[in-house]
Amino acid sequence: MRAARSPQAIRVNGVGVRYRSYVDRASTFRRVVARRRLRQTTTVVALEDVSFEVEWGETMGLVGDNGAGKSTLLRVIARTMRPDSGSVVVNGETSTLLQLGAGFNHELSGRRNVYLSGLAHGLARAEVARLFDAIVAYAELGEAIDRPIKSYSSGMVSRLAFSISIHLLPDILLLDEVLAVGDAGFRKKSQAAMRELLGQGGAVMVASHVLSGMAEMCDRVLWLERGRVRDLGPAEAVIEAYGRASPSAPR
């Protein structure tokens, strides 16, 4: 049904993102003044002319070295960041982006963070309350839900983040390096949940610099190199090519 309406889940068309170099640190009046005076226009290209499409029911992998633009690309697709050029069409009603430490306030308890996250996604409080028990149970947090997030292990944080995302029933799930942490049991469970989402006609994008498991999980893989598309094709072939080009990439 959905496929008839809109053939692709995501259509990325000539997307470019540039950061000004001083933006690495926060810019100050002084730097801005200096830039005006010296006419410094040094920019860092995070993404340049990136185009691709993701079909419904597809898992697209995203590989590349650190700083290749993987996170930036996912942010543009999640539409939390506006590109400098090009366009992104996301046909799903909804998407969630998941990064390590995902949108949590580490001073607050897990409970408050579940609410904060759900409400930030635009749910009503009653709706979050209804999902709450299922979210905590799936994340296997138990009593720890009332402790502040800063006391959690990284595995617990990503379990909670993943649990929230999947319970929000997104059409499109964007994962940024989240599957590398967490134990084997939870990885299996999360992959089952992703398969279910795909079975419903959703779409998934997974960015990771850890290559193990990517080939089985993904249908196709996009290889980013310094903000450009180096290769796009069947998962096995692209991952092998990337592995050969960057022997340092963790497997």
Added chain:
Amino acid sequence: MVRFMACQHTTPALGGINAAAGVVPRPVTAKSRLPRAGHVESAGVSTVTADQVPSLSGWRNYVRNLWRWREFGWFLAMGNLKARNASTSLGLVWWMLNPLIMAAVYFLVFGLILGGRRGEPQFIAWLLSGVFAFNYTATAMTSGANSILANRRLLVNIRFPRLILPISAVIETGVGFLMSITVYYLIVWPADGVSPGVTLLWLPAAVALHTVFNLGLAGWTARLAIPFRDINNLMPHLTRLWLYLSPIIWPLSFLRDRGGLVEDLAVLNPMYGILSFYRMALMGRDLDTGAFVLALLWTLLIGGGGILSFVRHEGNMVRHL
């Protein structure tokens, strides 16, 4: 049509999840699905392009989204309100105590030592109304500037109308202000013989006008604090200067004695009209209509401008974080 599409998807991915967690699967209705956000969207399709100028329909959509996210703003505001003094033994009482102590210090220094109370028979009522109201503006500016940076992790990951953050900062400080003002007559009635009268009916209007003004200011500080972190260092000095330039710690007669250009320029201060409005409501003073009209114009300019400028730039916020 949008909902129709969502309904296709109601058999949740949760069936398997709940089973795995040992929980009885429950139906999840289309209502619990994520809503759509952003500027340009129609029927489940959202497009993001490089140059997105908010159109009129975009604005209507934006306002609708603000309403949809209202519970988020409220939750954030109440959480911060409680968290701010959570580890102190007096907790929420500090929202009341802080401006009171501030007023007591000003009373001691400017009222008694420097003799500022001369020329103002109800100096304590004058000072307290001024300090309470000004403190609302000052804290709204500071919280507004912090609102984006404090929630950077949410901003990066989740899409929601960003204006909710400065709105939430103003709600937080506004509730604190309302809490502080409850003690006003408890102090000024015995001290200055100022009792509540019919003019008190104007208070909601004064608070409303002041809140719109503060929201605009918070919009400006929030938007400027992202590319220019220096704002946070400047803020205490700016608010202090503004406090001294406003009729709070000195009576109006002080200005009348100066006369001429100083008196004319002083009225340009938006605080002048806002405070005059408050003092009409709280003390039964005459409203300075000229200053009041100017304050209305300032509210339109700063309030409207701050909101517009913020929304125009919100698409670029994440890259500066």
